[in-house]
Structure formats: structure tokens, C-alpha cells
Amino acid sequence: MTTMVTTTPSMWRNYSTWANRNRKWLFASPAMIFVGLLIAVPLGWTLYLSVTDSEGSVRAKSNLVGLSNYFEVLTDTDRFWPAVMRTFVFTGGSLAIELILGMCIALLLWRPFRGEKWVRVAILLPLVATPVAVGMMWRLIFDPNIGFANQVLSWIGIPAQPWLSGQYTALPTLMFVDIWQWTPMVVLMLLAGLTSLSDEPDEAARIDGANSWQRFWFVTLPLMRATVIVTIVLRGIDALKTFDLLYATKGKGGGSFHEVETLNIYAFGLSFDYNDYGIASTVLILFFLLIIAIMWVLTYRRKANRS
């Protein structure tokens, strides 16, 4: 009894001291463990599957096959590399146009004007729509026979276009839809950057006689560099991951010629259509590494710019 009375406070004091010293880790640890498990477990499982010949069911017996899946995927010029190319074309093309268009619109909205609120609401409307609903809507608009797009073309005497159904037109059409939907987000981010800029450098340039273009190119844009890079990182990763729009409009396989099959659609098809979990996991791991590499390059560049 006596021992307990003397020992317990001492243990508690020791713990209390330790906890005080490490409180920042202690408080953060539940969240860190939770996030770690959420990322580490699925990633570890995918990594494991990528070195097995798992197919049919993940519960079925599978064998370790080393890196042969990686060799198979990396030498696949029929589906994998074209999917990589389409992923980059879709992401890069959409992102570039969204940035240019977004910057133009953000500059227009930068200074207050009458009806500014209404214009902002109208611009933001596509952003709030669900990508699947957007896909279904544009699919109807681009229908080759009854779609509104071909109807408009016929009014001005241009022959009907295959839009989403064409082997070479489907990807550019979907890039257009992506630009339509996500440019508002780029506008929002760039506008936030523009409104946080100080007016003084711009005024100084104006006094020095710089015209509008020179003030934008030599003053505003360099000051916006950090915001632009953040926008590229966030929207770029988002565009890389695009799945719902492509799936809602072209379905599994990305069309009869795999014309819009990006890495996401390819991996989904391998998993849910072919039940080829080993190869699907390999594609996903390679995709993951690709995203990490891009993020590293952009982050490195941002740091280099700062220094």
C-alpha cells in the first residue's frame, strides 16, 4: 500500500515530464498514425501485388514474380506507352490553356467593375458541377447525330464533326471540356495571388512609362511566379488524375481505339475489367512514381526560384 502511494506519483511525474517534453509529437501522433496507415497500407499492398501474378481474385493464390510485371509494362508499346503519352498530352495541353485563359480572366476581374459579382458567379458555375454530370452533358452536346454542337455547325454551313466519337478528335474534345470546367479554379487561384500583390511596383513602372504589356510581363508576372507554380502543381496533379470525365464519356478502355485511355483509365480497366491485379498494380506504382517525380521537379524549381 505504502509502496503504491510512493511509486505511482513518481511514475506519473516521469510520464508527465516526458509528455511535456514531447508534447508536439504526442498530440500529432494519432493523426500521423492515421494518415500513415491510410497511405502506407494501400501503397504497401499495391507494391506487393505489383510483384505477384495476382489475377482473377486478390484472395486467390498468387506467386511472386519479381520485377517481371515491370518489364512487361515498360516494354508494352501497345497500351502502356500510348496511355502515358495521352496522360501527358491531356494534362499538359489542358493545363497550358487553362493557365493562359485563367490569367487573362483573372486580370480582367482584378480591378473592381460594375456587375463584378455576377460575372464571378457565372465564371464559377462549371466548377461546382460534378464531373460525371458534366461528362454526360457534353456527351449529349457532342452526339454525332442529335447533338447541339453539330447542329450549330450546320447553321453556319460546316459539316458535322465526330467530336467524342472520332479516333483523333475525342482527346482534344475532352481537353476542351476539362478546360471549360477547370479554368474557373485557375482563375480563383490566380486572382487570389493578384489581389495580394502590392500596387507600388506597378505604379512605379507606370510612372517610368511602361505600357500595360510591359507592366504585366516585367512586373506582375514575376511577382506572381510563386502563385503560378502552386497553381501548376495543384491543377496539374488534379488533371493527371482525371478519371470521371473520361470514364463518363468514353467508358472502359477509353473508346474502341483506346483513343482517350490515360494511365488512370488503363489501370482501372486492368483491375475491374481484366481482373489483372498484378499488372494493374504495376501500372499504378509507375504512375505514382511519375507523380512524385513531377512534384519533386516542381518543388525543386520553386525552391530554386526562391533562393
Next chain:
Amino acid sequence: MKRHSAIRVAAIAAATFIAAGSLTACSTAAGAGDGDGASKTLRVTLANHVWTDTIKDKLPEFEAATGLTVELSQYGEDQLSDQYNVKLNAGTDEIDVMMYRPLQEGKLFAKNGYLADLSDDVESNADWDWSDFQPGPVGSTTYDDNVVGVPIITEQEVLYYRKDLLANAGLDVPTTMVELEAAAQAIKEQNPGVAGFVARTGKSAAVTQFSSFLYSFGGDFIDDNGDSGIASPEAKEAYAFYGKLIREYGPENVSTDMSWPEAMAIFTQGQAGFYTEADSLYKNATDPETSKVSDTVGFAPMPAGPGGSVAYNVPSWALGINAESNNSAEAWKFIEWATSQDLTLEVQQDGVPGARQSVWEDPAGTSTYPADLAAAIATSTKNGVGHDRPLVIKVPEAREIVGDPIVIAITGGDSDAAADDADDAFQGLLDDE
């Protein structure tokens, strides 16, 4: 101080909400079983289909008779497949009865052990009469001599056509492929803006409807030796013919990704003279609410090619029991009820062809069908082939391979060369299995 109180109240409310949610979840889970693993709640997963609509209306009768509560989940075909892939892969016991496609995923599911063995159940009730089910569909729901499903819906491919366009052109209903091509050409030439022929064009989607052309030209996906048959002269002829029909007599802006909803929309909007499709979709064409041609649509058996008029006659859907289910006895009660003779007759009268021979032999079973459709189905049932896609484990992959020459033919490419390439790939897939 007030702010702190508000935060405290909010925190307590949130904690109570979370705790209540957890406890409710626990109590539901505990209540799900009654000690021996069985439950009064039966979880049934079905596809969006006319069959499901009829069964849904009848569910209260089943619940009243058995005291069970049916928890129904309903999905589109692709979503249903994805659900099964995720849940059955994870070994879920949250699905008891599952509606599945025997030809598409039956082999894979049975091989993976997802489907319970129903061999004893189907023989347990003589009144229910397992021997009444057509042998073809039964063969498709049997794996390694074990019954793993009960077929509920059958499909045969038939020719949909516009009676008015044929009459205006002074043509008879085509009975051969040659006549079909000539009639499609005549209709297209005589009716600006109207296609002579329409059918599915998507690489995978078209395979099922193309199969009847393949059989009618004398070919098959797999030959008698178990090897790929898609580069045979008959198959090449079928690919070229199907592609030519759509390319030359199809809609003006034909795409290569049409499945049945798109092709059916073109036909029901009055923009095509002929359309080959499954009979189970006939209500889409004859319902005045969905079809502009409801009063002029006619039905005929598949036109005969060099190999005769050979359409597919397949079980498109079946009911199975999840092997992990804790309610297999109750699940069987549901299947027994849903596939009974009475209910099969009712469902068939609602326009869904069933798999029971007695219902087909009963005049009441076909009384609600257009007479020409019933006759076309009778022909297809008699001459039909029991599959409409390659019978392999990796069906989706196989469909993409054998469907490739279809889209090449539609777009005017060299379908013979495409068939040779596809043949190599398909043989590789067969060798792997």
C-alpha cells in the same frame, strides 16, 4: 467564457453524434445475426432491368410469406460488375443473392469461389422443377458439374425492321443476308436522312450482336479443336459484311462506340430501316412513350447467311448466392420464389423472355408478345447457339480482341488483316487459360 461554452457544447454534441452512430452501427451488426449466423434481412443485389422492375413490385408478397425483409441494391450493368469486383474480392458477406451474367462473369466468379454450390438446392423441391429449365441456360450456370446459378432471363437476337419503309420500297422482309444488304441499300437511297441499317458499333459492345452474323456465315469464336476461329474465311466474311452494312448503309455520322442505348435511340427515332438486337429489348421499340416507330416496327428471325439463320440463344442473367453469405437458406428461398413457374410467367408476360420451357410452351407465355416477335424467338430458340461471346474466363479481354476487326471493318480498314492480328492475340489468350 461564452465562446468556450459554445465550443464545449459543440464538442459534446459531436461526440454524442459519433458515439450514437457507432452504437447504432454496432446494434445493427449485432441484430443482423440471430445466433446461428442467419438473419431476417436478406440482401439482394440486382441489375437495372425490366425483370428487376417486375420483381420489385412483387417483393411485398415474398416478405409477407416468409417474414424476411429484403434489402435491395440496384445498379447498372457496369456498376454492378465493379461492385462485385470490389466486394466479392474482399470476401464480403453483405451480399446474399446476386444477379450476375453467366456468360460474362460466370466462369470467373465460379473459379474464384464467389458462387455457392446450389446442386442440392435445385433438386430439393420437385414442384419447383429444375428439369423445366432449358438445357442451354442451365449449362451456362453450371461449373465443374456444380450448379452455381439459376437462369432468369434469356435472349435471342432478332431483326427489328420498319414495316412502312419496306412497304414504301416495295420490299419483302429479308430472309437472307444478301436480301438484307439490298433492302438496307434501297431504304437508305430512297429515304434521305434515314439509315438502311443500324447496330452496335463499340468494340466490346458489338461482339454480342455480331456473333449471330458470325454463326450465320458458318463461323464461331472458337473452333472444334478449342483454337481461335476468328481468322477463318467464314469469320472474315462476317466481319467484312457487318462492317460494310454499317459503313455504307448506316447513319451518316456513325461512331465506333455505340452500345444498345445509342443504336436503339437511332432506330426508335425513326432514323433506321433495320436493326439487329436482342429480343429482350423489344419494349423499347414498341412502347409509344419511348419510340416514334412503335406502330410500324416489325420483327423477323436473323436473315440466313451461307451457314443458315443462326442467332444466339443465351441466358443473359442468372441468380446466384454469395459463397460467403450467412443467409444461404433464406437466399435460396428468394431464388426459388423469384424463379417459380408462376412468377416466370408473369415476368415473361411483362416482356422478359425466361428460361422455363413450360412457360414458352404455354400460350399465355407468349400472349403479350407481338406475333412476329414470338415466331422469330421460336426460330432462334430452335436454331440458336448457346453463347454470344467467347466462352473463356477472361471475357472482357477476349471481347476487346475479337471486337477489334469489327471497328476496323466499320471504319473501312482491312478487316481481314485485323482478323489475322486478332487471331494471334486471341490464340495467346486461349493458350494462357
